[in-house]
Amino acid sequence: MSSIADNLANVLTSIEQASCDSQRTANSVQLLAVSKTKPVDDINAAYLAGQRQFGENYVQELASKAKALSEFDIIWHFIGPIQSNKTRLIAEYADWVHSIDREKTAKRLNEQRAVNITPLQVCLQVNISGEPSKSGVTVEQLDSLAAFVDACPHLVLRGIMCIPEKGNSEPSFVKMQSLFKQLQQKYPTIDTLSMGMSGDMATAIACGSTMVRVGTAIFGRRD
Incomplete structure (x- = not known):
């Protein structure tokens, strides 16, 4: 069985290759290692191999690991x-949050962020495929939510995130890239397009992703 360090090296090589294929520099795409449900020892192994950014889906698990x-x-x-x-x-406990899709949530996070630590870095989750089962702000509501978050003193608006329609990610990624460029014209802090996972990473990078979220290819399948 491959070690986590070997897996991590392979993922970074894949990012470099996909970036090269899209005529982008490898350092324009960051790797977020998704460590949800994985033990602290696995995170430690990835850390020792050089990984510094980790993503968690469950709040209690995030707090415990942090x-x-x-x-x-x-x-x-x-x-x-x-x-x-x-x-x-x-x-x-978080440094970043990728899944804000309501003003109420942004307001609570802004009020609860301690003033003596750095502001919370924020991506807005967009329901780019319009699927009822998915979380995320609609495209039509995105401008309003972005303006609200930008006005929060303890939040920094960094970008947008999506989870595309399964098996048909490219159209969603193309739309996200367009939205990202539009928001960059309004907000100088925006630099992060969070999209692409183990199965569609190369497509996401071709469509301008600046941060891919990879779990299985690094840590193996979840039980």
Whole structure:
């Protein structure tokens, strides 16, 4: 069985190749290692292999791992659905959050973020495929939510995120790239287009992704 370090190296090579194929520099795409449901030892192995950014989907798990690995210079990203009663833990333990899709959530995170730490870095989740089962702000509501987040003193608007329609990701990625460019014209802090996972990473990079979220290819399948 391949080690986590070997898997990580292979994913980074794939990012470099996809970037080259799209005439982009490899360092224009960041790797977010999705460590949800994986033990602290696995995160430690990836950290020792050089990975610094990790994504978690469950709030309690994020808090537990952040406390257990507090001596490491890990950048924690919360990428799962946000329940209103869990925002305090996100505000306390996350460095980034990718899944804001309501003003109410942004308001709570802004109010609960401690003033003595750096502002929370924020991506807005867009339901780009319009699927009823998916979280995310609609394309029509995106401008309003972006303006609200940009006005929050303890949040920094960094970009947008999506989970595309399964098996048909390219049209969603193309739309996201267009939205990303439009928002960049309005907000100088926007630099992050969070899209692409283990199965569609190369397509996402071809469509301008600046951060891919990869779990299975690094840590193996989840039980």
